[in-house]
Each structure stands twice: as structure tokens, then as C-alpha cells.
Amino acid sequence: MAEDLNVIILDKDENSRNILKNYLEETGSAKVIGEFADFDAGYDFVLRSGKCVVFVDVSEQFDKALSLIKNIKDNNQEAFIAAVAAAASTDTVIKTMRAGAREFVSKPFIKSEFGSVINTLKQEFGNFEPAQTCKIISTFSNKGGIGKTSIAVNLAVELAQMSKEKVALIDLNFQLGDVATFLDMTPAFAVDYIADNIQNLDEEELLKTMCRYKNTSLYVIADPLNIDKSKEITAEQIQHILDALKKMFSYIVIDIGTNIDSKTITALDNSDLILLIAIVNLPAIRSTQRCMELFDKLGYSSDKIKLVLNRYLENEDIKTSDIEEVVKQKVYWKIPNNYLTMMSAINKGVPVNEINPESNIAVNYKEFAGKLSDYLITQKLNKNYNQRELTI
Ligand SMILES: Nc1ncnc2c1ncn2[C@@H]1O[C@H](COP(=O)(O)OP(=O)(O)OP(=O)(O)O)[C@@H](O)[C@H]1O
Ligand SMILES: [Mg+2]
The missing domain is CATH 3.40.50.300 (P-loop containing nucleotide triphosphate hydrolases)
Incomplete structure (x- = not known):
């Protein structure tokens, strides 16, 4: 049986966290092991969590979110980062990917589309080898x-x-x-x-x-x-x-x-x-x-x-x-x-x-x-x- 995805959600908006959590858990193959409005607390948790998928909302405080993504990428090489944003411009997507995110998910989440996002994530995560960073x-x-x-x-x-x-x-x-x-x-x-x-x-x-x-x-x-x-x-x-x-x-x-x-x-x-x-x-x-x-x-x-x-x-x-x-x-x-x-x-x-x-x-x-x-x-x-x- 395929392993469950351990997921951590970093998003200031409680409503958005709840929707994401529900959609993820309804797929039956993901488990939300932590959710945080506070990025600093979330960051510490991510560093302690080993292999995981981290959803980071980059809609607000974009620069802070970008440096958070960079830090996660550098300090937990087993973390697979998916950025989340409402109405993201191409520039936002590129900057986020450049910082270290591997996927980008748009808000509002649409349940029917979300299933395929999870499938993609599962596939990528399964093949995900920590980057050779030496x-x-x-x-x-x-x-x-x-x-x-x-x-x-x-x-x-x-x-x-x-x-x-x-x-x-x-x-x-x-x-x-x-x-x-x-x-x-x-x-x-x-x-x-x-x-x-x-x-x-x-x-x-x-x-x-x-x-x-x-x-x-x-x-x-x-x-x-x-x-x-x-x-x-x-x-x-x-x-x-x-x-x-x-x-x-x-x-x-x-x-x-x-x-x-x-x-x-x-x-x-x-x-x-x-x-x-x-x-x-x-x-x-x-x-x-x-x-x-x-x-x-x-x-x-x-x-x-x-x-x-x-x-x-x-x-x-x-x-x-x-x-x-x-x-x-x-x-x-x-x-x-x-x-x-x-x-x-x-x-x-x-x-x-x-x-x-x-x-x-x-x-x-x-x-x-x-x-x-x-x-x-x-x-x-x-x-x-x-x-x-x-x-x-
Ligand atoms: N910035 C510096 N200021 C003053 N003296 C220095 C400085 N850097 C190195 N030295 C001196 O230069 C000398 C040679 O340094 P070092 O042994 O690091 O060179 P090296 O190129 O490794 O030598 P070797 O080819 O013998 O291995 C040492 O005595 C060291 O104290
Ligand atoms: Mg020498």
C-alpha cells in the first residue's frame, strides 16, 4: 500500500486551512500532521518533521513567505514544498519556484480539480529525491x-x-x-x-x-x-x-x-x-x-x-x-x-x-x-x- 503523505499547512487564514485539510484528508492518502497560522512556529515544526509535503500560502507577506520557502528548502531537504496563492501572477509563480517550491496550487481550491493535484503531488513526492546539495x-x-x-x-x-x-x-x-x-x-x-x-x-x-x-x-x-x-x-x-x-x-x-x-x-x-x-x-x-x-x-x-x-x-x-x-x-x-x-x-x-x-x-x-x-x-x-x- 502506498504510504500516506504527511502534510503540514502554513496559512494565516483559518478557513483556507480547514478547506485544504478536508480536501486532503478526503483523498484518504494524506494526513495533516500540523497546521499553523504562525510561519515561525510552522517552520520549526517542518524542520523536525523529516519527509513531508508543506503547503505554504504566499498570498500575503510575499517576501517573508519566499524566505520561509528558501529556508525550508535549505534546512529540510526531505520537505516537498507546494506554494498556494490566490490570483497568482506568472512572476509570483516563477519567484516561488525559484525559491524552492516544487508545485503551485491556486486558491480558491476547487474540489474536483484538487483530486488531480493530490495525484500529481503523490506521484512527484514518491519520486522525490532530496536534491544533491553538496x-x-x-x-x-x-x-x-x-x-x-x-x-x-x-x-x-x-x-x-x-x-x-x-x-x-x-x-x-x-x-x-x-x-x-x-x-x-x-x-x-x-x-x-x-x-x-x-x-x-x-x-x-x-x-x-x-x-x-x-x-x-x-x-x-x-x-x-x-x-x-x-x-x-x-x-x-x-x-x-x-x-x-x-x-x-x-x-x-x-x-x-x-x-x-x-x-x-x-x-x-x-x-x-x-x-x-x-x-x-x-x-x-x-x-x-x-x-x-x-x-x-x-x-x-x-x-x-x-x-x-x-x-x-x-x-x-x-x-x-x-x-x-x-x-x-x-x-x-x-x-x-x-x-x-x-x-x-x-x-x-x-x-x-x-x-x-x-x-x-x-x-x-x-x-x-x-x-x-x-x-x-x-x-x-x-x-x-x-x-x-x-x-x-
Ligand atoms: N593572510 C595572511 N597573512 C599573513 N600570513 C599568512 C596569511 N596567510 C598565510 N600566511 C602565512 O603563509 C605561510 C604559508 O601558509 P600556508 O601553509 O597556508 O600555505 P600553503 O600554500 O598551504 O603552503 P604549502 O604549499 O607549503 O602547503 C604560513 O606561515 C602562514 O602563516
Ligand atoms: Mg599547505
């Missing part, structure tokens, strides 16, 4: 000592703190990795063990092999303890690890080594964003230019690459516009030079925000994480909308 961000440069690890570590910490979602941080510097040192960790397992066993580990076991950073939602995979082990890891194993992590994490941050080999390329291919790290001096800028040529050969679109200037000082001799001209890429972000805070963080094995959250570098990392996550969400919404557009 995003992979890599830090890369073909030059050593430029700040790849500092950036990967501090960004991963900020993303975990900001989103409260699970973030994985992987050290792919197989010869000289130092992610674990930057976070003062002594992991029981490293990437070589995970690579050897990835096909046999279920999600729970995989999570146990990763090293959790304090009480946060950040989990680390460190480089192999034994350098010889690193030679045995294959690009295929890296792909398997990433495939498994994608199902469990909202973000994966990869600190990619300077070596360009098949493992590095696998990680780069899988990345949604590559943070190409440079500092403002001529040799570094030339190397960055060569990285761009490599990315071009690999067929990456310039959207995927974000040029980041690290250890940036105001009044640098070389102007940002000159760098952009040479590298043929806009500078996406600048991280200030703050040697003392950075060194103190590395020596204590903590992120910069634990040394001084008010420091220019800690504030900068927080803003950077916010900008990246906004960018990735917008990309995701646009993708969903484009898919939707084909079927509208």
Missing part, C-alpha cells in the same frame, strides 16, 4: 607557501559555524599535508585508510573514520602518516571518497597539493569552485597565469575559478587591475596580510577566529565564507529554475 570548494596554486592550507582550514571552520551543516575538510597534500597540524588534531585514520576501505564503509562508519573538530560540524580527513602510503592512493579512490562524502556533507573543502597529477585533477574536476590563490608579486602572478592556462586546457569555465589574493596589503606596488589583465580573471576576494594573528593561530593549532574574532583576518574569513555560500545558493537556485523552465 558543494565542493578547493584551494589551489602551483606555488608553495602561498596560503592554500590557511584558507582551506579557516574557510571550512567558518562554513561549518555559519551553516551549522556538515562540512568535510580533506587534505590532498599527500607528501607534506598540514591540515591536521593547523587544527591540532591527531586523527586515528587518514586518507590512505579511507581510500583502501571506501567501498566497504557505510555512512556511519565513514563518519567515524573522520576526525571531528571540537564540537563543531567540521570533519577532517588528514594526509597519510606514512609518505609511502600516499603513492598507493589512486585517482579512482579519490573519486569514490568524494562520491561518498557528497551524499553526507553540505560542503567539502579540499586543500589541493601543488602537484598536478591525476588525483589533483580528479579533485579539481569535482570542484564546484576552485579558489586560485595568489599573492601580489611577479613570480606568483606568473604562476597564477599558468594555472589559468591549465584550467583552460582542462575545459573549466571561468565561473568555476575564483581568483583570491592572499596576504594583501593596501597600496601594493602592483595594481589589482594589472593582475586582472595578466591573469585574465577578475579578483574575487582579497585576504589581508596579518602575519601575527596567522602565525599565532598556526602555532596554537586553531583557526584565526579563536585567536581574535575581531581581527581583520578573522572578520575577512567570515565575510568570505558568507559570500561563497551566497554565491553557491544562487547558482543552485538558477539551476533548479532552468530545469523547471523546461518543464513549465
Whole structure:
């Protein structure tokens, strides 16, 4: 027997809630498990309800309803959202779908039409797979000592703190990795063990092999303890690890080594964003230019690459516009030079925000994480909308 739909109704109008509830329950295949006039209370309930269909009325307070839909979509990926409105314009429908609604139902509800709406919902809900939302961000440069690890570590910490979602941080510097040192960790397992066993580990076991950073939602995979082990890891194993992590994490941050080999390329291919790290001096800028040529050969679109200037000082001799001209890429972000805070963080094995959250570098990392996550969400919404557009 098909499973009942668990339904939650968020609508300020009591009469409308009652009609919807009656129609739904008369179909004999839906159960209303909650109804709310207050969106905030309803939102909390939705987050606790796992797999469910949520009817959200967007007729009044449209902007508030839209942000509610976005929040539900981001925070309960098993919720299937159906928007409800009276006299909705095309613009309203598009905005609502773009925010994350999967269906649109017009008010007033007409009983005869409503049966087919429920059938459609049941069909869609039955086939509904939670959206693959994991995003992979890599830090890369073909030059050593430029700040790849500092950036990967501090960004991963900020993303975990900001989103409260699970973030994985992987050290792919197989010869000289130092992610674990930057976070003062002594992991029981490293990437070589995970690579050897990835096909046999279920999600729970995989999570146990990763090293959790304090009480946060950040989990680390460190480089192999034994350098010889690193030679045995294959690009295929890296792909398997990433495939498994994608199902469990909202973000994966990869600190990619300077070596360009098949493992590095696998990680780069899988990345949604590559943070190409440079500092403002001529040799570094030339190397960055060569990285761009490599990315071009690999067929990456310039959207995927974000040029980041690290250890940036105001009044640098070389102007940002000159760098952009040479590298043929806009500078996406600048991280200030703050040697003392950075060194103190590395020596204590903590992120910069634990040394001084008010420091220019800690504030900068927080803003950077916010900008990246906004960018990735917008990309995701646009993708969903484009898919939707084909079927509208
Ligand atoms: N914004 C910054 N301001 C000042 N110093 C910084 C900054 N970012 C990184 N550093 C310093 O630069 C040095 C190199 O940083 P990091 O180890 O992160 O670079 P890397 O590119 O990962 O190096 P490697 O290629 O050896 O892995 C460290 O000593 C660090 O303290
Ligand atoms: Mg490093």
C-alpha cells in the first residue's frame, strides 16, 4: 500500500486551512500532521518533521513567505514544498519556484480539480529525491607557501559555524599535508585508510573514520602518516571518497597539493569552485597565469575559478587591475596580510577566529565564507529554475 503523505499547512487564514485539510484528508492518502497560522512556529515544526509535503500560502507577506520557502528548502531537504496563492501572477509563480517550491496550487481550491493535484503531488513526492546539495570548494596554486592550507582550514571552520551543516575538510597534500597540524588534531585514520576501505564503509562508519573538530560540524580527513602510503592512493579512490562524502556533507573543502597529477585533477574536476590563490608579486602572478592556462586546457569555465589574493596589503606596488589583465580573471576576494594573528593561530593549532574574532583576518574569513555560500545558493537556485523552465 502506498504510504500516506504527511502534510503540514502554513496559512494565516483559518478557513483556507480547514478547506485544504478536508480536501486532503478526503483523498484518504494524506494526513495533516500540523497546521499553523504562525510561519515561525510552522517552520520549526517542518524542520523536525523529516519527509513531508508543506503547503505554504504566499498570498500575503510575499517576501517573508519566499524566505520561509528558501529556508525550508535549505534546512529540510526531505520537505516537498507546494506554494498556494490566490490570483497568482506568472512572476509570483516563477519567484516561488525559484525559491524552492516544487508545485503551485491556486486558491480558491476547487474540489474536483484538487483530486488531480493530490495525484500529481503523490506521484512527484514518491519520486522525490532530496536534491544533491553538496558543494565542493578547493584551494589551489602551483606555488608553495602561498596560503592554500590557511584558507582551506579557516574557510571550512567558518562554513561549518555559519551553516551549522556538515562540512568535510580533506587534505590532498599527500607528501607534506598540514591540515591536521593547523587544527591540532591527531586523527586515528587518514586518507590512505579511507581510500583502501571506501567501498566497504557505510555512512556511519565513514563518519567515524573522520576526525571531528571540537564540537563543531567540521570533519577532517588528514594526509597519510606514512609518505609511502600516499603513492598507493589512486585517482579512482579519490573519486569514490568524494562520491561518498557528497551524499553526507553540505560542503567539502579540499586543500589541493601543488602537484598536478591525476588525483589533483580528479579533485579539481569535482570542484564546484576552485579558489586560485595568489599573492601580489611577479613570480606568483606568473604562476597564477599558468594555472589559468591549465584550467583552460582542462575545459573549466571561468565561473568555476575564483581568483583570491592572499596576504594583501593596501597600496601594493602592483595594481589589482594589472593582475586582472595578466591573469585574465577578475579578483574575487582579497585576504589581508596579518602575519601575527596567522602565525599565532598556526602555532596554537586553531583557526584565526579563536585567536581574535575581531581581527581583520578573522572578520575577512567570515565575510568570505558568507559570500561563497551566497554565491553557491544562487547558482543552485538558477539551476533548479532552468530545469523547471523546461518543464513549465
Ligand atoms: N593572510 C595572511 N597573512 C599573513 N600570513 C599568512 C596569511 N596567510 C598565510 N600566511 C602565512 O603563509 C605561510 C604559508 O601558509 P600556508 O601553509 O597556508 O600555505 P600553503 O600554500 O598551504 O603552503 P604549502 O604549499 O607549503 O602547503 C604560513 O606561515 C602562514 O602563516
Ligand atoms: Mg599547505
